[in-house]
Amino acid sequence: MTSKPIVGISTNETVNFNGRQISHSVGKRYVNSVMHFSGVLPVLIPPCINKDDLEFLLDKIHGIVLTGGRANVEPHHYNGPNFPEDEPIDPDRDRIVLDIIPKCVERKMPIFGICRGIQEINISYGGTLFYRVHQENGKKDHRMPTNDDVTLEEIFKPKHQIEFTENSILRDLVNEKKFIVNSLHGQGIQQLGKDLNVEACSEDGLIEAISIKNYSSFGIGVQWHAEFHPEREENYLNKKLLESFGEACLEYSLS
Numbered sequence: 374m375t376s377k378p379i380v381g382i383s384t385n386e387t388v389n390f391n392g393r394q395i396s397h398s399v400g401k402r403y404v405n406s407v408m409h410f411s412g413v414l415p416v417l418i419p420p421c422i423n424k425d426d427l428e429f430l431l432d433k434i435h436g437i438v439l440t441g442g443r444a445n446v447e448p449h450h451y452n453g454p455n456f457p458e459d460e461p462i463d464p465d466r467d468r469i470v471l472d473i474i475p476k477c478v479e480r481k482m483p484i485f486g487i488c489r490g491i492q493e494i495n496i497s498y499g500g501t502l503f504y505r506v507h508q509e510n511g512k513k514d515h516r517m518p519t520n521d522d523v524t525l526e527e528i529f530k531p532k533h534q535i536e537f538t539e540n541s542i543l544r545d546l547v548n549e550k551k552f553i554v555n556s557l558h559g560q561g562i563q564q565l566g567k568d569l570n571v572e573a574c575s576e577d578g579l580i581e582a583i584s585i586k587n588y589s590s591f592g593i594g595v596q597w598h599a600e601f602h603p604e605r606e607e608n609y610l611n612k613k614l615l616e617s618f619g620e621a622c623l624e625y626s627l628s
Contacts, residue, residue, distance in 0.1 A: 376626075377412060377413055377414045378412075378413045378414070378434075378435035378436060378619070378622035378623050378625065378626040379413065379414045379415075379416060379433065379434045379435055379436075379626075380407055380411065380413040380414070380415050380416070380434060380435065380436040380437065380438060380622055381415075381416055381417075381418045381430065381431075381434045381436070381437045381438070381473075382399055382403055382404060382407065382415050382416070382417050382418065382437075382438045382440060383399070383418055383420075383437070383438065383439050383440050383466065383469070383470050383473070383490070384397040384398055384399045384417050384418060384419055384420060384440070384466075385397070385398060385399065385420070385440070385442040385443070385444065385463055385466055386420055386421075386463050386465055386466060387443075397417070397419040397420060397421070399417060399440050400440065400441070400600070402598075402600045402601060403415075403438060403440050403487070403600045404417075405600075406599075406600040406603055406611075406615055407438055407600075407615065407618075407619070410603050410604075410612055410615035410616055410619065411436075411615045411616065411618050411619030411622065412619045412623070413435070413436065413619055413622050415438075416434065418430065418469070418473075420463070420465035420466045420468070420469045420470075421465055421469075422469060424472065427469070427472065427473065427476070428476070431473070431476055431477065431480065431482070434482075435482070435483070435622045435623075435625045435626040436482060436483035436484070436485070436591075436618065436621065436622035436625065437473060437477050437482060437483070437484050437485070438485050438486075438487065438490070438618075439470055439473075439474075439484070439485070439486040439487065439489070439490030439491075439493055439494070439594070440487055440488070440489065440490060440600075441487055441488030441489045441490065441557070441558075441598060442463060442466060442488075442489045443461050444461040444462050444463035444466065445460065445461070445462070445489070445492075445502075445504075445559070445560050446467050446471075446489070446492055446493060446496055446502070446560075447462055447464065447467055448502075448504070450467060450471060450496050451496045451499075451500065451501045451502060452501070453501060453502060453504065454504065456504075470490075470493045471493060471496065471497055474493065474494060474497040475497060478585065478588075478592070481588070481589050481590050481625075482590065482625060483590045483591040483592070483618055483621040483622050483625055484585070484590075484591065484592045484593070484594075485591065485593060485594075485599075485614070485615075485618045486593070486594030486595070487594070487595060487597075487598060487599050487600060488557065488558055488595075488596060488597070488598055489558075490594055491562070491582070491583060491594030491595055491596050492560060492561075492562065492594075492596075493594075494566070494569070494583065494585075494592075494594040495562050495565065495566045495569065495583065495594070496566070497566070498566025498567050498568055498569050498585075499566045499567050500562060500563070500564050500565050500566030500567075500569070501562075501563045501564040502560045502561065502562060502563050503560060503561050503562070503563045504559075504560060505559055505560070506558070506559065506560065506561040506579060507559075511577060511578070512561075512577045512578075512579060513533070513575070513576070513577045513579075515533075515556045515557075515558050515559070515561065515575070515579065515596075516556075516557065516558065516559050517556070517557040528555075528557065529555045529557070529598060529601040529602075530555060531553040531554060531555055531607050531608075532553075532554070532555050532556040533553065533554065533556055533575055533576060534551055534552070534553055534554075534575070534576055535551065535552055535553075535554055535573040535574065535575050535576075535581045535582070535597075536550065536551050536573060536574060536575075536576075537549070537550055537551070537552070537572065537573045537582075538570075538571055538572055538573065538574075541572045541573060541582075542572060542584055542593065543572050543573055543582055543593075543610065543614070544572075546610065546613040546614065546617060547609060547610050547613060552573075552610050553607065554581065554595075554597035554610070555597050555598050555601060556575075556596075556597060557597075557598055558596060561579050561580070561596065562579070562580040562583070562596075565580060565583070568585065568586045568587075569583045569584065569585060569586060570583060570584045570585075570586055571583060572584050572593065573595075579596075580596070581595065581596045581597065582594065582595045582596065590621050590624075590625060591617060591618050591620075591621035591622075593614065593618075595614070599611035599614050599615065600615075603615055
């Protein structure tokens with residue numbers, strides 16, 4: 374049997390059982406999507422891993438997926454204004470992922486950032502974030518509905534249009550100039566990091582997809598949730614992204 378590439382998936386620190394247990398977790402959607410559409414073997418990376426063990430792990434894997442998460446990256450990582458006191462944070466996730474990204478880039482390893490993941494890539498390259506996109510002049514509300522009876526389908530349904538840039542990798546994947554994507558985020562890219570390309574923007578000008586300049590492998594971040602039902606026709610772009618990521622991981626594993 375042909376061996377599959379091994380892909381690390383970032384996890385988040387969550388509190389369960391009324392504060393009695395701390396867990397490292399990630400949505401099942403991410404794991405299923407990379408297994409079935411990227412054709413890889415996923416392993417979860419706990420945010421408490423130490424630096425020496427991280428180096429060892431990165432030498433054993435062939436790609437990295439940076440997932441979404443409820444907590445936002447703390448603003449001291451990009452000289453942003455302080456969060457309100459009640460803002461959810463995940464300091465270990467911040468630390469480990471912002472350490473992982475440059476190590477993966479040095480190895481030319483495939484990197485796929487989703488939602489929070491695109492923001493982490495941008496920060497790692499010196500970029501900044503809007504704390505609340507909907508509070509910025511000229512920007513729309515990109516957050517998900519939060520009423521108690523909202524269904525998962527309503528949360529993740531295609532919400533707004535994005536337009537690909539002239540030489541966008543994503544544009545080539547689907548042979549289209551525009552696409553409709555879901556939207557579940559409060560923060561967003563403000564200043565683009567150095568050595569990153571803009572791949573797509575929403576109708577209000579917010580950056581929705583980026584790539585690493587002159588990267589010899591797959592190095593892409595998207596602001597929407599590409600892991601949600603990529604098999605559906607309306608999510609065809611996400612399927613193509615996952616497949617392209619998987620191909621890059623296979624190539625990396627054979628190099």
